[in-house]
Amino acid sequence: xxxxxxxxxxxxxxxxxxxxxxxxxxxxxxxxxxxxxxxxxxxxxxxxxxxxxxxxxxxxxxxxxxxxxxxxxxxxxxxxxxxxxxxxxxxxxxxxxxxxxxxxxxxxxxxxxxxxxxxxxxxxxxxxxxxxxxxxxxxxxxxxxxxxxxxxxxxxxxxxxxxxxxxxxxxxxxxxxxxxxxxxxxxxxxxxxxxxxx
Amino acid sequence: xxxxxxxxxxxxxxxxxxxxxxxxxxxxxxxxxxxxxxxxxxxxxxxxxxxxxxxxxxxxxxxxxxxxxxxxxxxxxxxxxxxxxxxxxxxxxxxxxxxxxxxxxxxxxxxxxxxxxxxxxxxxxxxxxxxxxxxxxxxxxxxxxxxxxxxxxxxxxxxxxxxxxxxxxxxxxxxxxxxxxxxxxxxxxxxxxxxxxxxxxxxxxxxxxxxxxxxxxxxxxxxxxxxxxxxxxxxxxxxxxxxxxxxxxxxxxxxxxxxxxxxxxxxxxxxxxxxxxxxxxxxxxxxxxxxxxxxxxxxxxxxxxxxxxxxxxxxxx
Numbered sequence: 419x420x421x422x423x424x425x426x427x428x429x430x431x432x433x434x435x436x437x438x439x440x441x442x443x444x445x446x447x448x449x450x451x452x453x454x455x456x457x458x459x460x461x462x463x464x465x466x467x468x469x470x471x472x473x474x475x476x477x478x479x480x481x482x483x484x485x486x487x488x489x490x491x492x493x494x495x496x497x498x499x500x501x502x503x504x505x506x507x508x509x510x511x512x513x514x515x516x517x518x519x520x521x522x523x524x525x526x527x528x529x530x531x532x533x534x535x536x537x538x539x540x541x542x543x544x545x546x547x548x549x550x551x552x553x554x555x556x557x558x559x560x561x562x563x564x565x566x567x568x569x570x571x572x573x574x575x576x577x578x579x580x581x582x583x584x585x586x587x588x589x590x591x592x593x594x595x596x597x598x599x600x601x602x603x604x605x606x607x608x609x610x611x612x613x614x615x616x
Numbered sequence: 617x618x619x620x621x622x623x624x625x626x627x628x629x630x631x632x633x634x635x636x637x638x639x640x641x642x643x644x645x646x647x648x649x650x651x652x653x654x655x656x657x658x659x660x661x662x663x664x665x666x667x668x669x670x671x672x673x674x675x676x677x678x679x680x681x682x683x684x685x686x687x688x689x690x691x692x693x694x695x696x697x698x699x700x701x702x703x704x705x706x707x708x709x710x711x712x713x714x715x716x717x718x719x720x721x722x723x724x725x726x727x728x729x730x731x732x733x734x735x736x737x738x739x740x741x742x743x744x745x746x747x748x749x750x751x752x753x754x755x756x757x758x759x760x761x762x763x764x765x766x767x768x769x770x771x772x773x774x775x776x777x778x779x780x781x782x783x784x785x786x787x788x789x790x791x792x793x794x795x796x797x798x799x800x801x802x803x804x805x806x807x808x809x810x811x812x813x814x815x816x817x818x819x820x821x822x823x824x825x826x827x828x829x830x831x832x833x834x835x836x837x838x839x840x841x842x843x844x845x846x847x848x849x850x851x852x853x854x855x856x857x858x859x860x861x862x863x864x865x866x867x868x869x870x871x872x873x874x875x876x877x878x879x880x881x882x883x884x885x886x887x888x889x890x891x892x893x894x895x896x897x898x899x900x901x902x903x904x905x906x907x908x909x910x911x912x913x914x915x916x917x918x919x920x921x922x923x924x925x926x927x928x929x930x931x932x933x
Contacts, residue, residue, distance in 0.1 A: 433895045434642070434644045434664060435639075435640055435642060435643060436639040436640055455896060470640050471640050471641075471642070472700055474659060474662070474699060474700055475662045475664050475891070478661070478888075479662070514699070515699060534695075534701075534723055535633075535724070535748065536721065538637065540629050540632065540633065555633070557633065557636045557637050558637065
């Protein structure tokens with residue numbers, strides 16, 4: 419575990435979306451959340467969260483000021499966790515409609531795959547995380563259609579992967595930041611801590 | 617489910633999902649659009665959602681007549697055209713319009729004072745719907761009454777269709793001031809505070825404990841420039857609605873984004889600049905840059921020059 423006096427500095431992409439909910443979750447599990455609105459703010463971070471929100475809006479910001487390249491470089495060498503829109507940004511390929519993505523996670527993701535807001539749902543399902551069933555809040559959620567051979571599926575919803583890990587990259591199509599259960603954030607912070615110790 | 621943090625609002629699954637979508641819109645701009653082309657421009661500029669309507673508030677104000685829910689065909693076309701959430705307005709108290717909007721698959725319903733009210737006593741029972749609602753408010757009591765009825769998002773009313781931000785500022789300052797005042801009251805004093813605000817005691821107590829509304833608090837009503845968006849965010853808004861500020865030229869004339877390339881470019885420049893300003897609301901360097909890129913601003917109408925009877929914000933109870 420990291421020293422109490424030096425908490426892990428974990429960035430949260432804060433151009434748009436529920437970045438405040440992620441910051442709160444990170445603080446609750448003992449990390450220091452840092453808002454990232456510009457590429458230069460990626461420097462010195464131990465890890466990064468790409469939050470929920472509108473992936474099209476986030477892309478507009480990434481396409482300015484060389485943010486896209488800086489983020490891609492950062493995510494290639496550091497632990498990163500994307501939820502919902504963040505998972506879409508991390509994917510190798512995005513459908514419905516096709517859009518640019520960082521290609522960090524070996525997966526194909528379909529946007530708004532479960533329908534509109536009236537189809538949003540809260541599901542309890544088993545996961546690879548210890549401690550029993552996990553609450554999963556799906557809001558206009560994407561679907562992971564395909565995953566590469568090295569991607570580990572940590573939880574599924576009716577057969578679809580909803581929480582995955584590939585090395586130090588994690589992605590969820592639901593919103594653990596909107597639940598009180600902090601096991602998913604803890605799991606990510608443990609990855610960040612393990613990488614920081616190396 | 618065990619409740620681990622009593623400061624957190626205890627809510628039903630349905631309300632959590634509704635508030636969840638509002639959370640996703642934070643830090644973003646929701647733009648009024650009157651046709652498919654405007655909706656595409658909004659999405660391309662980085663809007664987090666669009667509000668589909670037949671006439672933006674500036675046109676309703678100039679043209680008069682009864683303002684109603686938009687035509688279902690228009691809403692369906694806009695839903696087809698963009699991948700971001702689509703909102704639409706129902707008249708205050710007009711739950712049948714809201715039922716139709718829910719059936720159409722609209723992602724958020726705005727029970728809006730901009731349309732002509734259908735009921736002078738009752739607002740819509742928003743708990744009865746699966747689709748989330750946003751409602752306008754001018755003060756804390758009004759905001760909490762709407763939340764009690766099931767609203768998943770509050771926005772300041774401001775004075776829609778004017779391009780004058782003064783009332784949005786007034787309403788945001790009022791709500792923030794009243795929330796701060798509650799946080800220093802003792803438990804015993806909260807009962808009288810609930811009476812003063814004409815709001816349910818449980819919600820008043822919740823605000824007293826947390827210092828904020830139990831649902832996201834956005835800003836609307838007269839925001840027309842990147843600086844206006846920054847101002848409202850700095851005053852505590854969590855996202856911005858822009859109604860007439862992007863696609864209007866004169867008071868009742870929209871920019872011609874379909875046939876006039878210059879006017880199209882102007883609409884795009886305004887939309888992009890307000891999106892950037894909302895994210896970087898605390899960064900004067902970026903605000904100066906984007907303000908410089910805007911090629912025009914709606915003419916606007918000073919809100920102080922509007923007669924009391926013509927104000928939209930006084931609708932709703």
